[in-house]
Amino acid sequence: MTLQEMIYHRRSCRSFTGEPVSEELLQGVRAFPMKPLYPDIKVHWDILPRSQVKCICPWTTPQVICVYSEEKEGYLENVGFMFQQMDLYLQTLGLGVCWLGLGKMNEKTAQKIPGMKFVIMLAFGNPKGDFLRHDGKGFKRKSLEKISDEPDARLEPARLAPSSVNSQPWYFTHAGDILHVYRGGRPIAKYMNNIDTGIALAHLYVANEDTFRFLKMDNVPPIAGYEYIGSIQ
Ligand SMILES: Cc1cc2nc3c(=O)[nH]c(=O)nc-3n(C[C@H](O)[C@H](O)[C@H](O)COP(=O)(O)O)c2cc1C
Numbered sequence: 001m002t003l004q005e006m007i008y009h010r011r012s013c014r015s016f017t018g019e020p021v022s023e024e025l026l027q028g029v030r031a032f033p034m035k036p037l038y039p040d041i042k043v044h045w046d047i048l049p050r051s052q053v054k055c056i057c058p059w060t061t062p063q064v065i066c067v068y069s070e071e072k073e074g075y076l077e078n079v080g081f082m083f084q085q086m087d088l089y090l091q092t093l094g095l096g097v098c099w100l101g102l103g104k105m106n107e108k109t110a111q112k113i114p115g116m117k118f119v120i121m122l123a124f125g126n127p128k129g130d131f132l133r134h135d136g137k138g139f140k141r142k143s144l145e146k147i148s149d150e151p152d153a154r155l156e157p158a159r160l161a162p163s164s165v166n167s168q169p170w171y172f173t174h175a176g177d178i179l180h181v182y183r184g185g186r187p188i189a190k191y192m193n194n195i196d197t198g199i200a201l202a203h204l205y206v207a208n209e210d211t212f213r214f215l216k217m218d219n220v221p222p223i224a225g226y227e228y229i230g231s232i233q
Helices: 023-031 075-092 153-159 187-207
Strands: 043-049 063-069 096-100 117-125 170-175 178-183 227-232
Touching: 023 043, 023 075, 043 075, 063 075, 075 096, 075 117, 075 187, 153 170, 153 187, 170 187, 178 187, 187 227
Parallel strands: none
Antiparallel strands: 043 063, 063 117, 096 117, 170 178, 178 227
């Protein structure tokens, strides 16, 4: 399956065999190229043993991807954008994945990266059984009408994106050929919701790889309760 096809089949996986991912597959994972939303923001990531992280989730994987970034404007959207490409890729390899907002680095054993802040982790591993969606019906998501000022089938890949506690905080408005992207949600969830919005943008990028262009524009109309994230041309 391609990354684009995986948008319509993916699902967060929370049931694993416990068997570590083979070194051969890990080499491919390490070499997977991810397009950034903001190329000037430095990102560092590593595949670490679960012993180096803490998470209250009742399930576990032997390995996790831990992501660090420079703390610059847009860094959370950038991490969401990059690592949702990884989320899709891992699933094309037959691996199960779950973003892990609840995961924290183990302060005693975690590596400190100068100038970088730990942002988030993704658990991944060999899934127990088949975890993908096959009929396209298993998605609990808002309707296109609820995430946009006008129904637009081109937004379907963004609509299906995963988000923290399935909050789906993204909102799109149309201005001619340009789409403005906003982030809503509760103020307390802003950190995760910025990552979520980058994830939705990643699905639009993967679905429109040749034409996707993201930029920040001036004088974009404000929407009460939402923050402007950027625009797609
Ligand atoms: C940024 C982010 C953080 C998440 N954190 C967790 C988590 O800590 N634990 C968990 O079980 N699921 C977590 N999830 C998975 C979401 O609950 C899941 O994506 C959402 O409910 C939609 O379900 P789906 O991914 O199966 O389509 C997270 C997802 C995102 C995008």
